[in-house]
Amino acid sequence: MQSPTDDDRMFDAIVLGVGGMGSAACLELARRGVRVLGLEQYPLCHNRGSSHGESRIIRKAYFEHPDYVPLLHRAYDLWSQLESATGRKLLLPTGLVLSGPPEGETIRGARQSAELHRLQLENLSPEEAQRRFSGLIFPPEHAVAFESGAGTLLVDDCVRAHIDEAVRHGALIRESEPVLDWSTDGTTVQVRTSGRQYQARSLVVTAGAWAKDLLKQAGLPLRVLRKTVCWFPLRQPRLAADQGAPTYFYELPHGTFYGFPSLDGTTIKVAEHSGGDPVDDPATVDRELHPSDLVRLQSFVEQFIPDALPDPVRHSVCLYTVTPDQHFVIDTHPVWRNVVVGAGFSGHGFKFCPVVGEALADLALEGTTSLPIGFLGTSRPALRG
Template sequence: MTASPPRVAIVGTGVIGAMAAWQLAARGAEVLAFDRYGRGHDRGASAGESRIFRTVYKEGGSYVPLLRRAGELWRELERAAGRALLTMCGGLTIGAPDEPDLRAVRRCAEEAGLPHQILDRTGAAERFPQHRLDPGEIAFLDPNAGVLRPEPSVQGALAVAEAAGARILSYTGVEDLEETSAGWRLRAGGQTHAVDHLVLTPGPWAATLGPLAAIPVEARLITACWFAAREVAAHRPDRLPIAIRRHPEAGFSCFPALDGVAVKIVPHHLGWPVIDSPADLPRSATPEFAQAASAAVARLLPGLIPQPVRIGTYAEGFTPDEHAAVGPVPGAANATVLTGFSGHGFKLAPVFGEIAADLVLRGKTEHDIAALDPRRLSRNSQRSTRSS
């Protein structure tokens, strides 16, 4: 007699839940995936036209194997979904040579033996005149970097999961979760479902789920602004890499024009404030924020018209140490959590989907995720606000 496939409920189909649904369904689990909103919606962390993929990782060389595997899985998903999701356009980190992120990418590239180039101010001006560098600043080029399309990625992963048998229940918020002797019972959309295993991928909504009470995840507001390019051709991905710009007055992440009109920046230097709940997300920026973003563009991106043509606001879940919580839910059985990706989880999402499937189906994974163990967070209280 063959055992019946495990029934797995996924709570949240942002990019992490969507990838978990894909990987679990592809490996034979009976998947029920719930989300309060629609596929690829813009209220959480997984929307806004573009996301950075990079391989030289300022957050630490221990991520490099995960990034390599994520890169392979992005291509696999593109094939399965029949959509282009990742465009390799290279990635710049720009700033003073002793700026912490510049030091971190150099260290990571050297330690992991990753290809890279360092351009001085003159070299950067010749090759990437879209960026204005101050005297003494440098540009670090990671050739294995690119730009991802978030909404098609989420929708593509869910479509592939569905084709493999997953049930995707959009506009169906999970209202109640109860551990039972056989697994979990959950209430959603007026119905009760019994499953063997729970995968919690609620992003910035983590604090609203009872079983995650011990894991400190703050919801923060991240605002993106789009600026029209004077000459769009010079700002498309074939000429403009993604960039992380460090500057004392005007730091931001910068994304090439994908819509044929505008370059996106996500300002860092204005802070990413904590919000009480993603449900309270403001739908635009204050005039003061827009003016400060304009000033950053006028100072450092001379090819853009420095008034935003579009502004988008998003919520993201941050842990105190700005590394995700990935692993068994502390104090519960048959439950796995993946949350708190702290502004840098998108590029890694497919490998976290694979890890979720490993943990549910095999109780272990070969990927090294010891540093992401949710149990570490109750002991850690350091805070800051950056990334991408």
């Protein structure tokens, strides 16, 4: 963004990768008055990683693990603060309807989190859900739960808002400058990019699908999956966000699927959360839409969203970076305490961006955090097996 001078090469913290998590970490570090540099390999807010494509679900009755709930309380506060600071609408209060077997992971897990943390989660029969959310079909053998406080984050605007706020607080962010490698003696970190060398007291690695290669010494078992999302045209506007339509998540025998209400009044975005094709090199992932990408999605749409037509009008390819237990990695590097890792967000991390930014800033500056992230550490057995 600006041409560098020698003074620009020494920082308190460098953030490697300015996507969802990195942009939030840049803001959190800059807000604390330290000298922070964010380095992004592509133009800012690009569509080649994991934080693009219109929308992301945010919810609190977390079926994946109740320990995420305290982090979600903080994330909601921070998204709201970001909206106030930037004057932008980032979170649409669409609510979320969950449909699945009564003893399945989704319904059971969401109810458990809601009970433990006293969250509002309405239990509905499929018939009640059918009456309330016309435009969606609920299988009679399913249990249904509705979280009215859940919503839709406008993902591209969220990343842009974090970057703008970070810069306003003094962060220096350089785009189209890939980091080639980094090293540290435990006190100072050297970061080499295409053409420049920088130094910092600490390094925050938020490189998304590229994290594994940049963190070789940490030996994190991260896998990258290619995911396709499609926008299907609506026959009628009943499923529009401005008509009160919710986001939806279905647990079915052959996989988990989710979708959003229409934001433009004419199309809805639908995707499969389960599955995905393994990716060797995130930079060269296939971004075309193939018939094999469509079969399962079309079948989901045909069975459960009668208001939508089965031929999509557009698509997007996005990357999940998954850990073996599908939980995030937020910790100091297992070898170097001045290097901090935010990785493996396993297809459900975006809603946490601001609180992850806060945790990463704490770890980078203090080496510890009061946020309850113990269950996301690098030494947990699932990452060491």
